[in-house]
Amino acid sequence: MSTNSSALTVLQSVFGYDHFRGAQTEIIDEVLDGRNALVLMPTGGGKSLCYQIPSIIRPGVGVIISPLIALMQDQVDALQQLGVRAGFINSSLSSEDYSQVMRALRQGELDLLYLAPERLNQPGTLDMLAGLSIALFAIDEAHCVSQWGHDFRADYLQLSVLQQRFPQIPRIALTATADAATRHEIIERLGLHDARQFVTGFDRPNIQYRITQKRNPRQQLLQFLRQEHSGDAGIIYCLSRRKTEETALWLQQQGFSALPYHAGLSAAQRLEHQQRFLRDDSVIVVATIAFGMGIDKPDVRFIVHLDLPKSIESYYQETGRAGRDGEPATAWMVYGLQDVIKLRQMMDGSQGNEQFKRLERVRLDAMLGLCEITSCRRQALREYFGEQAPDTCGNCDACLNPAPTWDGTEAAQKALSCVYRTGQRFGVAYLIEVLGGVESERVLHNGHHRVTTFGIGSDIDKAQWQSVYRQLVARGYLGVDHASYGGLYLSERARPVLRGEETVLLRIDVQEVSTRSGRGKRHDQNMLPEDKRLWEALRQCRKRLAEEFDVPPYVIFHDATLLDMVQLRPLNAQQLLAVNGVGQGKLDKYGDAFLRIINEHELDMV
CATH class of the missing domain: 3.40.50.300 (P-loop containing nucleotide triphosphate hydrolases)
Known part of the structure; x- marks a missing residue:
């Protein structure tokens, strides 16, 4: 049997899917052939199959490094419901359960073993693994290795030990979130220089x-x-x-x-x-x-x-x-603007070194750019x-609802000038008072009723001035001073605006309207009444079984599988196997319950 046919057989018989998606076939072939891989695939794109199927097919146990202990139980539950021999080792296990997993490991009765990086790095764990037949190592959420990333985990830095102690075992690193710099860091820290890279795209069109x-x-x-x-x-x-x-x-x-x-x-x-x-x-x-x-x-x-x-x-x-x-x-x-100020204050006041702070500011600026x-x-x-x-x-x-823009150059010049004239140490609320010509106690106390920018912005209301300042901060014309509790100061980018050398187009803040179209509606919102009744009956059946087996409902079947049942109306076991997401294991466990509901529904419709 060829590699592809072996993998496809497991996909269909165990997981209940007809075909692979995107680069899954190539990735699985790479690992089945004993080679390393770096996989960047969007959440929901099917990353887990890329190591689960090779773990089932290759001799030995696939060791999965996963950062969240709390989720291992659910991941293993889902695999066990499919009939896959899976287990985990973490601090939540009782001594009896731990002994049971260890016994299964030594007897070669597990296809997948989930470990937290902290557990893997213990000398006893590495020695234990050295005595086993290992199918592969999968490092999930591999972006956690990046010291400059958003989910850094120190224990991920020690995972280079896998290359050192198990050089012949294929390693697959997977993540949904990594820019080019983070991908380079993953390769360096995990020793994946020879790994083929699979970057399958970042789009989630749904x-x-x-x-x-x-x-x-x-x-x-x-x-x-x-x-x-x-x-x-x-x-x-x-x-x-x-x-x-x-x-x-x-x-x-x-x-x-x-x-x-x-x-x-x-x-x-x-x-x-x-x-x-x-x-x-x-x-x-x-x-x-x-x-x-x-x-x-x-x-x-x-x-x-x-x-x-x-x-x-x-x-x-x-x-x-x-x-x-x-x-x-x-x-x-x-x-809003306070979000920007608060995050910049947190970054400036962090314990990181200057390089770390600079990278954090660059990332925040990119986020603000996306917003504006x-x-x-x-x-x-x-x-x-x-x-x-x-x-x-x-x-x-x-x-769906494009934001209009306006030429905010003059307003930007007034806003920036007011920051400068008041000493580059005050927050937005105070600056708007000065621009609006408000003779408040603090404006009078500071003598800012005498500056040239006092009252020059009275033609614009408070909400619009807040929008102007938010966008000027977001685009880097103004900085936020941590030491002065949110005071604004001019950046180098402000100079050409003040000199009249740069035009500033600003968004017009409009009231948001719902932009959900037919494309944005859930499947159950477009159903005929009779289909809706069957859909709800199938969901109730799933809920009862989930409670009986003490697992989340989606471990029984995903919504997409129930939707297929509504559309295909399978009346026997062979027809139910044709439903996307129904494999032999789930057919044996749950098939009768769902077939009974579908058959009863069809009789009611006659």
């Missing part, structure tokens, strides 16, 4: 990207959820622990099933909230960035950022947790990662 200005963020969020994602599962990211708690409580008061998640909660609370999110259909998690890396839940329908992410890498990684099933999803963000552009968001995202993209995508706010 995600609709939308970014708008903060006005009343809670009301904006409430409108977004009620109008577009009522009853959907989603993640809301906030910058601080306090804000996650307050937002979750407020959403509960509005009738949503919302849970906070941050590093300040106990391990038991975090696990409970994560399990509820994974196993229930309509839970919203309000989280800091401590939540989500590696989340396998396929039916996350929206990602919200109530605060500005500090880099495009972070934004792409976090938004990539939406719509892993390929169905429509939304990445929605509100941001008037052209296609998706194009900007893809080109940031070095990928060519068309000028328009048809599924972001800039394409």
Whole structure:
């Protein structure tokens, strides 16, 4: 049997899929032939199959290095439901369970073993692995090796030991988020100079990207959820622990099933909230960035950022947790000038060296650029990662509802001059008072009612001046002074504007309107009534089985598989095997239950 036919047989019989997608075949062949690989594939693109299938086919056990202990259980549960011999070793195991896994390993009864990098780096673990037959090493979330990246994990730096101690074992490093510099660092630190690189693209066409200005963020969020994602599962990211708690409580008061998640909660609370999110259909998690890396839940329908992410890498990684099933999803963000000021203050006050701070500022500037552009968001995202993209995508706010612009050169000159005339040490609220000619106590106290910029901006309202300053900061004309608690100062970029040598086009901040089109609607919103009844019956069956087997519902079947059942109406085991996502293992475990519902539905329709 050829390599391709072996892999295809496993894909069909174990995982229940008819064909490979994109570069999966080439990647799997590379590893099956014993060669190293670096795989950059978008979240939901099928990275896990690239090491799971070779682990099943090659002699020995595939060792998977995964950064999140909390998710290993779900990953192993999902594989075991398929009939794959998988296990994990981490600190959550009881001594009895640990002994059971070790016994299975020594007896050659596991195809995949999941380990955290901290566990792998223990001398006892490496010695134990040296005595086993190893099929491959897979380093998941490989961008964690980058010291300048957004998810750096110190223990990933020690993974070069795999090359040193196991030079003959193929290694595959996988990530969804790595620019060219991060890819180079992965290669250097993991010793993958001879590895073939598979960069399969960064586009997630099912995600609709939308970014708008903060006005009343809670009301904006409430409108977004009620109008577009009522009853959907989603993640809301906030910058601080306090804000996650307050937002979750407020959403509960509005009738949503919302849970906070941050590093300040106990391990038991975090696990409970994560399990509820994974196993229930309509839970919203309000989280800091401590939540989500590696989340396998396929039916996350929206990602919200109530605060500005500090880099495009972070934004792409976090938004990539939406719509892993390929169905429509939304990445929605509100941001304002205070977000920019707060992040820049945090960066300037960090313990990192100057090189680290400089790179952090560069990344933040790129994120701000994404927020302020008037052209296609998706194009900007893809080109940031070095990928060519068309000028328009048809599924972001800039394409669906283009932002108008205005010649803000004169306003920019007034705003910048006011910063200079007042000493380059005051924040936006104060500067707007001076521009508006407000004789407040502090303006009079500082004598700024006598500067030439006092009152020259009274023709523009406060909200528009806030927009002007936000965009000037975002584009680098103004800097934020950490020492003066958010005071603004002129950068070198401001000089040609003040001299009249540069035109400044600014966005007109408009009220956001819902941009969800037919392309943005979920499959169940377009169903005929009889199809909807079957869909709901299948989902209830899935929920009962998930509770019975104590696994998340998507481990039983993904939404896409249930949708296939609705469309194909299989009436026997052979027909059910033709449904995408139904392999022999799941047919044996669950087939009768789902076939009974479909047959009953068909009888009712006669």
